[in-house]
Amino acid sequence: MSNSVKLHYDVSGEDFTRAGEASGNIKKVLKEIGCDADLIRNVSIATYEAEINMVIHANGGVVDVDIFPDHIDIVLADQGPGIKDVELAMKEGYSTAPDNVRSLGFGAGMGLPNIKKYADEMKIETEVGVGTTIRLKFYIK
Amino acid sequence: MKVKEIIEILEAEVICGEDLSEKEVHTACGSDMMSDVLAYVKDQAVLLSGLVNNQVVRTAEMMDMKCIVFVRGKKPDESMIELANASDMVLLSTKKPMFTACGLLYSHGLRGGNG
Numbered sequence A: 001m002s003n004s005v006k007l008h009y010d011v012s013g014e015d016f017t018r019a020g021e022a023s024g025n026i027k028k029v030l031k032e033i034g035c036d037a038d039l040i041r042n043v044s045i046a047t048y049e050a051e052i053n054m055v056i057h058a059n060g061g062v063v064d065v066d067i068f069p070d071h072i073d074i075v076l077a078d079q080g081p082g083i084k085d086v087e088l089a090m091k092e093g094y095s096t097a098p099d100n101v102r103s104l105g106f107g108a109g110m111g112l113p114n115i116k117k118y119a120d121e122m123k124i125e126t127e128v129g130v131g132t133t134i135r136l137k138f139y140i141k
Numbered sequence B: 001m002k003v004k005e006i007i008e009i010l011e012a013e014v015i016c017g018e019d020l021s022e023k024e025v026h027t028a029c030g031s032d033m034m035s036d037v038l039a040y041v042k043d044q045a046v047l048l049s050g051l052v053n054n055q056v057v058r059t060a061e062m063m064d065m066k067c068i069v070f071v072r073g074k075k076p077d078e079s080m081i082e083l084a085n086a087s088d089m090v091l092l093s094t095k096k097p098m099f100t101a102c103g104l105l106y107s108h109g110l111r112g113g114n115g
């Protein structure tokens, strides 16, 4: 389909203060398009959690958004350390975040389960030493 | 209650968004852990926090919150104010500590919601 709206963002892993810029921008675009408020919030929270993960666990990455008439695809890809045990990482409360991340307000081990809660579909492709790609799908009702 | 009542009750300084103080808010949450706010909070309009960094404003923005109260006299910096202005959010700063600020707002009718 050629009439989708495509967005692309580079997320820096160096600068924690800028984390969330991509998610904030995606939210703005969805508002401009006139998407439903609940859908916008679901996309915002899930994307923001994944973007923060990219910054604190994987030294940044890229976000690609593809907005179709009936669904939104969001792919967050990084070349970080990868996730050794995805099933464990998906558990509420599991976190490898160091103390400095916790003092910034993150690292409760809630992000991945929260993404699953807000996205209609979530797929994690990951390989230790290679990186992690998270694919999210949101239906537009 | 209105945001301007929060300002009065907490004797808070308005950092930005003064023109939005007529907005109605019904529920609030208090946390320094943004992970928990993102995971457990639902439909709360006010965030009270002792944490000061951009991600506090970002978190509130993603959750469509209307007002952030920084407790214990904490003050947001320029970039946080910019972010808040861009999403029509009121930023307040109160000298009161977290527990007292939450208690005062609760006793004046603001609720925690189900989150």
Ligand SMILES: Nc1ncnc2c1ncn2[C@@H]1O[C@H](COP(=O)(O)OP(=O)(O)OP(=O)(O)O)[C@@H](O)[C@H]1O
Pocket (backbone or CB within 6 Å): A049, A053, A054, A057, A058, A078, A080, A081, A082, A083, A089, A090, A094, A095, A096, A097, A105, A106, A107, A108, A109, A110, A111, A112, A113, A132, B035, B036
């Ligand atoms: N992009 C990633 N690259 C490498 N590891 C990751 C990535 N995303 C998550 N992880 C691993 O999975 C764990 C769980 O992630 P999750 O987002 O649930 O929690 P957290 O980021 O540690 O804390 P919170 O999200 O509550 O702030 C992380 O601690 C980390 O070990």
Ligand SMILES: [Mg+2]
Pocket (backbone or CB within 6 Å): A049, A052, A053, A107, A110, A111, A112
């Ligand atoms: Mg996380």
